[in-house]
Amino acid sequence: MRFKDKVAVVTGSGQGIGETYAKRLAAEGAAVVIAELNEAQGQRVADEINASGGKAIFIRVDVSDEESCKAMATAAKAAFGDVELLINNAAIFAGMRYEPLLTVDINYYMKFMAVNQHGALFVTRAIAPQMIARGGGAIINQSSTAAYLSGPVGNYYGISKLATNGLTMALAAELGAQKIRVNGIAPGPTATDAMRQVDAKIIEGIVAQMPLGRLGSTDDQADAALFLLSDAASFITGQTLCVDGGMIRKP
Ligand SMILES: NC(=O)c1ccc[n+]([C@@H]2O[C@H](COP(=O)([O-])OP(=O)(O)OC[C@H]3O[C@@H](n4cnc5c(N)ncnc54)[C@H](O)[C@@H]3O)[C@@H](O)[C@H]2O)c1
Numbered sequence: 001m002r003f004k005d006k007v008a009v010v011t012g013s014g015q016g017i018g019e020t021y022a023k024r025l026a027a028e029g030a031a032v033v034i035a036e037l038n039e040a041q042g043q044r045v046a047d048e049i050n051a052s053g054g055k056a057i058f059i060r061v062d063v064s065d066e067e068s069c070k071a072m073a074t075a076a077k078a079a080f081g082d083v084e085l086l087i088n089n090a091a092i093f094a095g096m097r098y099e100p101l102l103t104v105d106i107n108y109y110m111k112f113m114a115v116n117q118h119g120a121l122f123v124t125r126a127i128a129p130q131m132i133a134r135g136g137g138a139i140i141n142q143s144s145t146a147a148y149l150s151g152p153v154g155n156y157y158g159i160s161k162l163a164t165n166g167l168t169m170a171l172a173a174e175l176g177a178q179k180i181r182v183n184g185i186a187p188g189p190t191a192t193d194a195m196r197q198v199d200a201k202i203i204e205g206i207v208a209q210m211p212l213g214r215l216g217s218t219d220d221q222a223d224a225a226l227f228l229l230s231d232a233a234s235f236i237t238g239q240t241l242c243v244d245g246g247m248i249r250k251p
Contacts, residue, residue: 001028001029002028002029002226002230002231003025003028003029003030003085003226003229003230004028004029004030005029005031006029006030006031006084006085007030007031007033007076007080007081007082007083007084007085008022008025008030008031008032008033008083008084008085008086008087008229009032009033009035009072009073009076009083009085009086009087009123009127010022010025010032010033010034010035010086010087010089011035011036011061011063011087011088011089011090011119011123012035012036012037012063012089012090012091012142013032013034013035013036013042013045013087013089014034014036014037014038014040014041014042014044014045015038015041015045015094015192015193016093016094016192016193016194016218017089017142017187017190017192017218017221017222018036018087018089018090018142019045019218020218020219020221020222021087021089021218021221021222021225021226022034022045022049022056023045023048023049023054024219024222024226025085025226025229026049026052026054026055026056027054028226030055030085031055031056031057031079031080032049032054032055032056032057033056033057033058033059033072033076033079033080033083034046034049034056034057034058034059035059035061035063035072035076035090035123036058036060036061036090037060037061037062037063037090039058039060042058042059042060043058045058046058055080057076057079057080059072059075059076059079060072061090061123063088063090063115063119063120063122063123064111064114064115064118064119064122065122066122066125066126069119069122069123069125069126070126072123072126073123073126073127073130076127076130077130082130082131082133082134083127083130083131083134083137084130084131084134084136084137084138085137085138085139085229086123086124086127086131086137086138086139086140087139087140087142087225087229088119088120088123088124088139088140088141088142088164089140089142090115090119091115091116091119091142091160092111092112092115092116093157093194094192094193094194094197095194095197096112096154096157097154098153098154099153099154100152100153100155101155101156104156109156112156112157112160113156113159113160116156116157116160116161116164117159117160117163117164120141120142120164120167121167121171124139124171128175128178128180131178131180132178132180135179136178136179136180137179137180137181138180138181138182138183138228138229138233139171139175139180139181139182139183140183140184140185140225140228140229141164141165141167141168141171141182141183141184141185141240142164142184142185142187143161143164143165143168143184143185143186143187143240144157144158144161144186144187145186145187145188145189145242145244145247145248146158146161147161147162147164147165147186147240148162148186148248148250149248161186164184165184165186165240168182168183168184168238168239168240169238172237172238173238176237181228181233181234181236181237182237182238183228183233183236183237183238183239183240183241184239184240184241185221185224185225185228185240185241185243186240186241186242186243186244186248187216187220187221187243187244188210188216188242188243188244188245188247188248189203189206189207189210189215189216189244189247190215190216190217190218190220190221191215191216191217191218192218195215203215206247209247210244210245210246210247211245211246211247212245212246213245214245215245216243216244216245220243221243224241224243228241
């Protein structure tokens, strides 16, 4: 029960890794805000947490819209009090388009970056004042090993994640004095619905090159994220941890 009586916001927690983050935080005592664009999925996750004895509320948010983020933060405080823990997990990932940078529709690119790059900042701007009021907090920004890789198409995804790593370092510098720690999780390929849409042969090829030779699970990601949110990581800030079966080995 590392997060007993703490208030947590997890964006994009209507499915996939975010859903596991929210359920694991609730299982360890946090009151969790399911801050999600998809109403049916967000409400489902909140209902499941409440039905299993946890505490959760669904609040609809579009992380690419700063006014929507502010409204979510206000509603979160009204429901549970000042927020102490935040996971910026929402992204356009499942069903994303894979196009070259030179020809991807520019409106799609701008929307993609608004969600995947700027969303974490918009939500942090809305929530951080509550953490400051509480005397501190902890934030996780969801990156990806794609930040360190590039391929023939879809590279705006990796660019947005590299920017997310920069945001993590910059926010750690700006918010440290307020006792707010900011870290990142960079998952390698992780078994979610989004990954299950990828051709099995492509997945086999990726896994064959990973030292630990398997896909990650959403619980692998939650184990690391909850550690970084917990007091056991109280001297760690500004880091992005690859949780990737050894796929990326940075010097
Ligand atoms: N699954 C993987 O292998 C993998 C690997 C590396 C990084 N990641 C990252 O982990 C996170 C979760 O991945 P996933 O596989 O669960 O993805 P997913 O696409 O299944 O889930 C993303 C969630 O974000 C929500 N969302 C999308 N746009 C939003 C918006 N504007 N406002 C609020 N919510 C919004 C979606 O509705 C969805 O519930 C993402 O940041 C993704 O980039 C995933």
